[in-house]
Amino acid sequence: MQSKVWKAIGLILILGACGGAKETTTSVAVEEKTYADQRLMSTLWIQQSGEAELLCRQGFAYAWIKLQENLKGYNGEGQLAIVVDIDETILDNSPYEARIILDNENYSSESWNDWVMEASAPLVPGAKDFLMKASELGAVVYYVSNRKVSQLDATIQNLERYNLPFADPDHVFLKSEDSDKTERRERIKFNNTVLLYVGDQLTDFSEELKVVEQETFEYSTELLEQTMKYFIILPNPMYGGWESNLYQNRPGMTNEQKNEVRLRSLNPQYKPKK
């Protein structure tokens, strides 16, 4: 993959020296392809590996264990509830990723919206079984997602396709403005005792975890304890906050600039942070 990037950069330099308009278009196409191709292995891993499948099933099996464990500490105050993210937690959007890779495109809100409106995302392995067992146990399920509120109907339709519990507007909290989920979680906690959170991003549990990731990977004892007790994380190598961190959330970066940052971020001397 790395050599392809350098080939693309080399091609740009050579073609840039020629100065022809047609060649510049070709070099941009090569660069776009290289950039899109970098999502290929992670998408294949989700779709084709037994490891990904098993990891999701294990995640939900562990979620079930933790839910029952946390229930023991329930003092009867508030409605029992769990909070789950949707994308790459309950619904698997790897078909969308496959589509844009094959079309040699980047993620765009337009193509993403088209995909969401199809309401055809498959289920993440183990998700339905866990949600059914949790609701049979008496827990209300809240879906907290950063899909847009304009995508509510299609999102519910996609969840209903699998007869998932609580797939209705009172239990699906999408993004109106802020992608920070804290306020939505607080609203849920007002009337409910949340026994467990499940997601594929650190921020599906707490914004504090993002700070830990961006800085030192040092958890306070309390944060680590709370996270281990209440949060189950599922694998998503395709995209996420970790990638935005690489670019330090700089808006408007070209694919070429992003490629450079990606290469620069690889560390042959890497050692685990903790």
Ligand SMILES: [Mg+2]
């Ligand atoms: Mg997600």
